[in-house]
Amino acid sequence: MKSCYHCGEACKSDALVYDNKDFCCNGCKTVYEILSSNDLDYYYALDERPGISPKTQLGKFDFLQNDEIVEKLLEFKSTEVCIVNLLIPEIHCSSCIWVLENLSKLHPGIKNSQVNFPEKTLRVHFSAEKITFLQLVELLCKLGYEPYISLSDSDKKERNIDRSLIYKLGVAGFAFGNIMFLSFPEYFEVKEFWLDQFKYVFRWLMFAFSLPVVFYSASTYFISAFKGLKSGILNIDVPIALGITVLFLRSSFEVVFDMGTGFFDSLSGLVFFLLLGRFFQQKTYSYLSFERDYKSYFPIGVTRINHPNTQNQNEEQVEVYKLRKGDKILIRNNELIPVDARLLEGEALIDYSFVTGEAVPVSIKNGDKIYAGGKQTAGLLQVEVLKPVEQSYLTQLWNNEVFDKNFKGSFQDLTNKISGYFTKAILSISILATVAWYFIDPAMIPQVFTAVLIIACPCALALAAPFTLGNLLRIFGQHKFYLKEANIIEKMANIDAVVFDKTGTLTSTKRNMITYEGDLLSEEEKSLLNSTLRASNHPLSRSLYEILEQNDIKTLDSFNEEVGKGMEASADQNSIKIGAFRYVAENSESIQEQLNQTAVHISTNNHYKGRYILKNEYREDVGQLFKALGKSKQLFVLSGDNDGERKSLEKLLPLSTKMSFNQKPQDKLQFIKKLQEEGRSVMMIGDGLNDAGALKQSDVGVVISENINVFSPACDAILDASVFGKIGQFFTLANSGHRIIKLSFLLSLFYNLVGLGFAVTGHLSPIVAAILMPLSSISIVAFTTISSQYSAKRILKSYAKSKL
Numbered sequence: 098m099k100s101c102y103h104c105g106e107a108c109k110s111d112a113l114v115y116d117n118k119d120f121c122c123n124g125c126k127t128v129y130e131i132l133s134s135n136d137l138d139y140y141y142a143l144d145e146r147p148g149i150s151p152k153t154q155l156g157k158f159d160f161l162q163n164d165e166i167v168e169k170l171l172e173f174k175s176t177e178v179c180i181v182n183l184l185i186p187e188i189h190c191s192s193c194i195w196v197l198e199n200l201s202k203l204h205p206g207i208k209n210s211q212v213n214f215p216e217k218t219l220r221v222h223f224s225a226e227k228i229t230f231l232q233l234v235e236l237l238c239k240l241g242y243e244p245y246i247s248l249s250d251s252d253k254k255e256r257n258i259d260r261s262l263i264y265k266l267g268v269a270g271f272a273f274g275n276i277m278f279l280s281f282p283e284y285f286e287v288k289e290f291w292l293d294q295f296k297y298v299f300r301w302l303m304f305a306f307s308l309p310v311v312f313y314s315a316s317t318y319f320i321s322a323f324k325g326l327k328s329g330i331l332n333i334d335v336p337i338a339l340g341i342t343v344l345f346l347r348s349s350f351e352v353v354f355d356m357g358t359g360f361f362d363s364l365s366g367l368v369f370f371l372l373l374g375r376f377f378q379q380k381t382y383s384y385l386s387f388e389r390d391y392k393s394y395f396p397i398g399v400t401r402i403n404h405p406n407t408q409n410q411n412e413e414q415v416e417v418y419k420l421r422k423g424d425k426i427l428i429r430n431n432e433l434i435p436v437d438a439r440l441l442e443g444e445a446l447i448d449y450s451f452v453t454g455e456a457v458p459v460s461i462k463n464g465d466k467i468y469a470g471g472k473q474t475a476g477l478l479q480v481e482v483l484k485p486v487e488q489s490y491l492t493q494l495w496n497n498e499v500f501d502k503n504f505k506g507s508f509q510d511l512t513n514k515i516s517g518y519f520t521k522a523i524l525s526i527s528i529l530a531t532v533a534w535y536f537i538d539p540a541m542i543p544q545v546f547t548a549v550l551i552i553a554c555p556c557a558l559a560l561a562a563p564f565t566l567g568n569l570l571r572i573f574g575q576h577k578f579y580l581k582e583a584n585i586i587e588k589m590a591n592i593d594a595v596v597f598d599k600t601g602t603l604t605s606t607k608r609n610m611i612t613y614e615g616d617l618l619s620e621e622e623k624s625l626l627n628s629t630l631r632a633s634n635h636p637l638s639r640s641l642y643e644i645l646e647q648n649d650i651k652t653l654d655s656f657n658e659e660v661g662k663g664m665e666a667s668a669d670q671n672s673i674k675i676g677a678f679r680y681v682a683e684n685s686e687s688i689q690e691q692l693n694q695t696a697v698h699i700s701t702n703n704h705y706k707g708r709y710i711l712k713n714e715y716r717e718d719v720g721q722l723f724k725a726l727g728k729s730k731q732l733f734v735l736s737g738d739n740d741g742e743r744k745s746l747e748k749l750l751p752l753s754t755k756m757s758f759n760q761k762p763q764d765k766l767q768f769i770k771k772l773q774e775e776g777r778s779v780m781m782i783g784d785g786l787n788d789a790g791a792l793k794q795s796d797v798g799v800v801i802s803e804n805i806n807v808f809s810p811a812c813d814a815i816l817d818a819s820v821f822g823k824i825g826q827f828f829t830l831a832n833s834g835h836r837i838i839k840l841s842f843l844l845s846l847f848y849n850l851v852g853l854g855f856a857v858t859g860h861l862s863p864i865v866a867a868i869l870m871p872l873s874s875i876s877i878v879a880f881t882t883i884s885s886q887y888s889a890k891r892i893l894k895s896y897a898k899s900k901l
Contacts, residue, residue, distance in 0.1 A: 101125050102141075104241070105358055124151035128240055132196070135203050140196045144769070147192035149241035157432060158238075160398025161231040163414040170230070170246070170397075178208060179225050183244040185237070188217045197242060204228055204236060210697070219244075246397055262317075266372040269314040272306040273365040274892035277358050279303050280362045300352045303361040311345050315368045317375075327887035333559050336520045341368065347547045370874040374563035395435045395486065400427040402479070420482050428478040434471045438480035439464060444659070446475035523549065530857045541859050548856035560877045561841030562587075568885040569834045575892060585813050588797050589831035594777040595726060596769060596791070599736035599746075601784035602801050605714050605818070611641070615699070615707010622701050628653055629666040641697050641709055663698075674700045681705065718822025720749045725825040727751045731777070735760045735768060735791075766790035782816070782824075826892050833888040840884070841877055848873035 099108040099658040102118040103125035113120040116133070120126040128148060132140050140147060160166055173180040188194065193212075197219055200210040206227030211220045220243075223233055234244055270287060279299045315338075322338035325331065341364065348359025401415045402425050412427070417435045420426065425441065428434055434447070445461035449471045458474055461467055467480060527549040534541045566583035573580055580586065597603055618626065630642035658664040663676015674681045682705040696708045723732055732754045734746065740758040750756075756767065765781075769791045772779050780787065781795035784802065792798030794813050800812040816824070852873075 101150070103129050104150040105148075106150060114291055116650075119258070120797050122150060124239075124241070127151070131203065131239065137196065137199060137202060140192055143192035143195055144190050147162040147190055149187050149189075149193075151239055151241040151243075157396075157429065158231060158234050159384055159400060160396065160414040160416075161234060163398055163416070166398050166416055167230045174225070176226075177224065178222050180220065181221050181230065181233075183219045183221065183234075183237075183246070184217060184243055185219050185242045187242050188212060188214060188219075191744065192761045193242070196240065200236070204233075207233070224767050236308070240400055247395060262372065262376055264313040264391055265317070266369070266376055268309050268367040269365060269372055272310045272314075273362075273369045276362045276365050276814070278308050279306075281357060296358075298356070300358055303358070304349060304352050307345060307348070307361045307364055310365045310368050311341060314372060315341050318371070321789050331520045336523060337371065337559060366871045366874070370871070370878075371559055374560040374567075374878075377563050377567035395433060398436060401425065402427060417486050420485055422482055422484065424482040425479060426482065428473050428480055430473060430476050432473055434469055434473065434480070435468055436482050437469050437484040438467050438482050441479045441481055443478035444475055444662075445473060445478055447471040448474050480501075526853065526857070533857075534859070538859075545857065545859050548859070549853060560874055561881060562838050565834050565837045565841065565885055568882055569830060569889070572830070572885065572889045573827065576823060576827075577820045578823070579815045581806075581813050585797055586831045588778070588813075589828060590779045590835040591778045592730065592797060592828070594733065594772050595730045596733040596735060596765075596772070596779060596781045596795070598765075598781075598783035598791075599734055599742070600738055600787050602782055603715055603719050603734065603746075605803075612710050613707060614710065618699070618701075618706060621669075621671065622673070622706070622841075625666070625668055625671055625701070626675065628668065629656065629664060629673055629675055641711065657712050672702055678708070685801045686733065715745075715749060716818070717822050722822055722825055723750045723754060726828070729752055730817060730828075731755075733757070733772075734766075735765050737761065762788070762790050768793050769794045821892070824893065830889055833892065834885060837881055837884045841881055845873065845877060846881060848876075 098117045100106065101108055101121035103120060106121045108119050108121045113123065113126050115126050115129065118129070118130065125148065128151060132138060165534055168174070171179050171181050185197070188197070194214060197212050198210050200207045200221065204227075206224045207221060208224060211224040212218070213220070219237075221233065223230075228236075234246075237244055281304055318334045318338045318341065319334065321334035325335055344360050344364040344367070348361050348364065351357040351359040395417060398414050398416050400412050401418070401420070402412050426436075426438070440461050440463050442463070445459055445465075445467060446458045447467060448458045449468070459471075466483065469486070527546050530549055531542050531546050534545050563583070566586050569586050570580055570583045627642065653666045653668050656664065656666045659676075659680065662680040663674060665672065665674045667673070675697060678696070678698045681700045688728075696710045699706045726732055732751070734750070734754060734756040736742070736756070736758050736762055738758060740756075743756060743758065746754075746756060757764075760768070765783075765788060769779055769781055773794075773796070779795045779851045780797040780799060781791045782799045782801060783792055784800060788800075792800065796815065798812040798813045799816050801816045801818050803818045
């Protein structure tokens with residue numbers, strides 16, 4: 098089979114040929130013509146089959162004719178230049194970047210364009226006098242790079258990037274290097290005239306370098322410790338802040354009274370490594386959106402008709418927010434309905450899977466209510482607004498108290514659990530050592546007391562979790578499991594219940610199973626069937642046309658499609674009807690329609706033949722995954738569909754799996770809440786906006802996506818659908834990370850015991866502190882890095898073996 102020269106997809110038997118090249122559709126052919134006519138053929142040399150097939154209906158961006166909407170989308174506007182930043186999810190390779198950054202060669206009105214590949218955005222400078230914003234978007238659509246413009250873009254706020262941690266890390270690193278350099282002669286007690294003459298200068302320089310480290314770089318730990326103590330919690334920052342304070346005070350005392358060089362090197366090194374660990378832990382995937390709500394999915398504008406404000410025209414483009422009760426709007430095919438409305442004209446076949454999870458489209462009659470979030474799949478509609486967007490059914494998903502929470506539950510990580518005991522133990526040892534030295538040599542009390550607090554500062558303890566989790570965060574990302582933040586890994590290690598959504602999560606949105614029930618079709622009938630399906634734009638017709646083995650395509654003598662019901666065609670004195678049972682076999686008693694199945698019925702020459710039943714195919718590793726997870730976790734399946742798939746699931750999944758059907762979004766949220774009230778730690782795995790409440794309520798909410806850049810509701814993690822079968826290995830790796838942290842704590846404890854031996858006996862010198870404290874930090878970093886890498890390689894390798 099021939100492949101499209103532009104996008105690489107398989108060409109049908111009716112492939113288009115242009116310039117001696119094959120194209121799968123007119124869209125790809127048009128893109129090639131645009132690029133070749135502008136001398137941009139090099140695009141095809143950058144990558145094999147680099148293009149994307151344009152499938153966008155350009156009319157969906159008519160709202161960009163509204164200047165008020167455009168004003169809100171532009172970052173800058175003047176008489177000479179406008180600047181806009183567009184999200185383009187389809188950017189995927191170097192050739193995409195190349196063609197998008199050469200847009201100026203395609204239109205003289207485009208001055209400059211720049212791609213931010215990690216965030217999948219395109220920043221364009223253009224002249225509004227030569228090209229309108231709508232024309233710019235349409236040009237991108239023709240190239241196959243449709244911008245993703247949503248309601249959230251109209252009120253988006255400038256993103257504030259907090260770089261304070263980077264600045265603090267830079268200051269600490271600069272001071273650490275200089276203080277180490279200045280301290281070096283005193284480590285080995287080098288006797289040299291000029292060194293002896295200037296050692297006081299060096300000590301005061303070290304003191305000066307330590308000031309920004311303590312009062313700026315380490316300020317985070319003091320603030321956190323204060324808040325912890327104020328709340329009655331001994332978090333890990335309490336002993337750290339205490340250690341930094343004692344280090345600084347004792348070192349300053351020694352310098353001021355000319356008693357020694359102090360511990361400024363250990364102080365700056367401690368703060369530097371701690372900040373480095375915190376920076377590593379906070380590293381995440383900024384180009385993925387983990388906080389999307391309904392605004393990220395709704396159109397920013399719609400077509401309003403017959404409104405008093407319209408002047409000498411029947412239609413106008415308005416912002417969704419300006420719609421009010423009684424307004425009449427147009428909804429085009431495959432458009433999302435942004436408000437609760439009543440159907441006035443047109444045949445409505447509404448896909449509510451986006452909101453309820455129900456996979457079968459619902460037919461709506463004139464006068465019936467249509468809820469916000471449904472997608473029209475069968476042509477043009479005219480509807481009357483019943484409620485504005487902020488009062489619609491879909492926004493009720495965000496009225497639940499769960500969306501007002503800034504954090505989930507009262508999860509306390511392992512580090513903070515241990516730190517309370519650690520702080521109490523250190524203070525106890527300091528007091529006991531002080532009492533002991535009171536009877537031995539009272540003059541040693543200040544030195545011993547401060548030395549214990551200095552050497553016992555839990556720097557290695559504080560570094561164990563950040564570097565372990567930071568490493569695992571990176572490893573998960575390499576395997577297409579993107580976590581919002583590192584502490585999600587610790588939460589995963591505590592999960593004992595996993596709840597799966599069915600449609601789009603256990604099933605694939607890209608593959609369908611098809612079975613035929615009824616009388617066999619002749620070759621002539623198959624040919625007529627394919628010819629008729631080819632002429633329809635209905636989703637089920639297109640799915641069936643893609644799946645069926647193609648026969649010779651006929652030229653139809655007649656074709657008629659009744660939206661929401663089916664289609665009828667004839668050729669060579671044969672007729673065929675395809676569609677719903679009541680439309681195809683209205684006078685037939687040969688079969689009873691099963692409403693819980695998605696089927697396409699067929700009759701030829703007024704004789705009912707049979708039906709094609711279409712089902713979403715379950716993901717390849719579903720059975721194996723549930724079997725593995727079922728050994729240690731309770732498993733649940735929630736679905737917005739009816740229970741038509743219950744028997745199939747019972748054959749596929751372990752008997753211990755509990756299933757619930759006809760679950761509305763609120764039902765899913767309450768189900769998760771009930772499990773948590775029973776003391777369970779819950780992970781929810783879903784795919785759509787209908788799962789948003791449950792994802793937010795769960796301890797760990799995971800969205801599975803065929804495209805990680807779009808259509809992911811608020812969540813803690815995004816899982817690429819291609820690695821669905823690795824979920825069990827990800828759990829194992831999270832547990833392994835928990836064990837590595839515990840082993841790191843034991844290693845840290847060993848260093849603290851060695852250091853306490855020097856401190857309690859009064860033998861803690863600057864050189865001992867300078868060697869022991871950085872050594873403990875470096876060894877912890879090395880141990881966690883090597884251990885996490887080894888564990889990941891071993892665990893994920895086991896998945897690869899199971900696939901062989």
